[in-house]
Amino acid sequence: MTDPAVSRRPEQLSIAVRSGTELTSAELYALLRLRVDVFVVEQECPYPELDGRDLLPDTRHVWATTSDDRVAGCLRVLAEEGGVQRIGRVCTARFARGTGVGAVLMREALELIGDTESVLDAQTYATGFYERFGFRPEGEEFLEDGIPHVTMRRR
Template identity: 65%
Template sequence: MSVITVRASDFSGLDAATLYALLRLRVDVFVVEQECPYPELDGRDTEPGTLHVWASEGDHLLGCLRVLEEEGGTARIGRVATAPGARGRGVAGRLVQAALERIGPREAVLDAQTRVRGLYARYGFAEDGPEFLEDGIPHVPMRRSAP
């Protein structure tokens, strides 16, 4: 039985192969599968304070997300992507949990695809505004307040 490992690093700690795998998964999921032609490489991956979190099984990448530092100290979780073959295995939940452990008690926000908002609600996020369309996909802003 394989073990799922969750890792986290800032940009400078990513080796070339890991960075390539993370970016490829994001492009495969968001740009190709979800048909959202947008600039995936937005410049924020390299910002100081950006944290990359990923789950793998051996050498196989299962999913990833990133955490950005917003003004005022709020953490923003985004680019949550799970490989098609890994869906339904709790990978996204493990990634969110790992990210929140690193964020700590600070406020955190995200824009959830509406169909998966329940995932984030399990981790203390609540809807924080009206539903909106991003690249033709319904999203809802969500917030986890600092304790």
């Protein structure tokens, strides 16, 4: 079944998946720029974006680009202790919000993860979005960089 939000996409998207060691410098730059634009600038959260995990061989980056090579959205999948996979840094460019890009990226990430247990820390306003993909809230709400979050898990 096609997600109705995806059919509203204004442009055809290309999806890319690369490990941390496969990223080109231009790809890494584009992903970091989007993440800084969304999390640091728009959400006004100065935080250490460069955490040392982006270039690890077991980190997988998933992103969508438009036909004119703009990054519409991205996320990363990290290997955690005990074999759990962590989805993080999920963001969509302002121009692509409401078009289904986030859903496309999440489906791609879950395809990579398969049946492996996965976890993410969701901004609380987005919990309904992640519940669509089988994630359930776990524990208490917490503040991260002044923004309410909740841990969500998919077993």
